[in-house]
Amino acid sequence: MSTAYVETLEKGRSSSKAVPHRKLLVDGRHVESVSGRAFKTLNPATEEVIATVAEGNEIDVDLAVVAARRAFEGPWRTMRAADRGKILFRLVELMKQHADEIAALESLDAGKPIAGVLRQDLPAAIDTLTYYAGWADKMTGEVVPVRDDALTYTVREPVGVVAVIVPWNFPLMIGMWKLAPALACGCTVVMKPAELTSLSALRIGELALEAGLPPGVLNIVTGPGRVVGDALVNHPDVDKVTFTGSPGVGRGILRGAAGNFKRVSLELGGKSANVIFDDADLDAATKAAASGIFFNAGQVCSAGSRVLVQEKVYDDVVARLAQRAQSLRIGDPSDRATSLGPVISEKQMKGILDYVDIGQKEGASLVTGGERVGDRGYFLSPAVFANVEHEMRISQEEIFGPVVSVIKFRDEADALRIANGTAYSLAAGVWSRDIGRVQRFAKRANAGTVWLNTYGYTDVRLPWGGARDSGFGREHGSAAIENFTEPKAVWMNLNV
């Protein structure tokens, strides 16, 4: 597939014959699903079919796991670690060579504004792969002195076959957050992209083969979560599941993984608070608060979907947020000037519109937005709710769309109570010129990441994850290396 592939996707939509078809990747080969079934993938901006994708089932999963197990036993885990790294570095180079094509594909399939994909998703995916390619030959054990007549040391070994289950909001970037460390550690992978966004993963799979990844090291089985995902989670020969998605599915994964005691890491939802005190730089705070919720049409696990504002500046901040919402450029994701694309699907759009209704019925004031834009594509005008009470559903539940709830608070204690008062614990932000206050907030916020006078940054070098309904375990940095390896203790008797 080349740039021409994306062009075919863009241009050939009206004729069903021209719609490309994508197959599973199993054991280094592109294969049809065993059932021969396929599903359609749409461009969320136009609702047109851009490709058909093979629909895997339990048997396809089993074949992929068998291939992954074989590749794990050799050559992948037995290969020189530096050689594993070299293959991953070659994939980095191929991703750079095909950057425009991959970005266009992601934008088309997920409805993401191309400017955002080029600024964030793609560079972050490449950075993640580069970072972990460098780790491949730097995972060391240690000698631990225990007694004089023994040499006692540890080695780190890959956990085995890993199921990588990815959501649709950042298919490429979140996929790479999991894939890169798993492969660097010597694990083999069966990946299941979200059924709404399979295309970039399949393309990366092709490039990985071109980079020299041995057959079976990376398998990609596309299809519905409740079939393909479920089969992976329940498969007795899968050693670990790494999942990003909704808390409901995460709960089911924990239950399924109990069968053979798989290791599990879960990155789930969020209802993050972005707290603005009255001594904050309001320009910077409101700018970041707007991008904190409206970036990627609010479909971000760490979206600042609750903006908490101190009484004195509340009306001012609400007005500024509404103005920023109204100035966003909604439109064709392939246009570099577009800042707000569609949401991913009709179902997602309807769910978000339901929350707009719920908010109004609960008594919050809809200041701007909250409507469908046009009748083709899943575009929504960004919504700002004022006079939101902490207990309301729009303040407690993850909407996963361009809807912000602005909540008034009195003082530091009140802000912290509200910020920490949901089932989630993923991220939080605070804005104030009082350094003691922001540091106190950083200490007490229930969140895996806290942003002080900034919002929304992530980097593969810093741990990422949450607690409670936001899941558990950390991705990124050395934490991911621990996720995909087990330490082994070795005792050697020196008196033989």
Ligand code: NAD
């Ligand atoms: P989802 O849970 O519906 O789906 C995620 C993935 O799980 C998809 O690939 C899906 O096909 C698969 N899946 C569905 N049912 C399954 C099952 N029974 N067994 C195994 N796999 C199954 O979530 P989504 O709608 O794709 O993504 C949105 C959610 O993801 C939001 O709640 C969001 O907050 C969360 N998210 C969290 C983070 C984070 O880092 N914490 C990042 C992005 C998204």
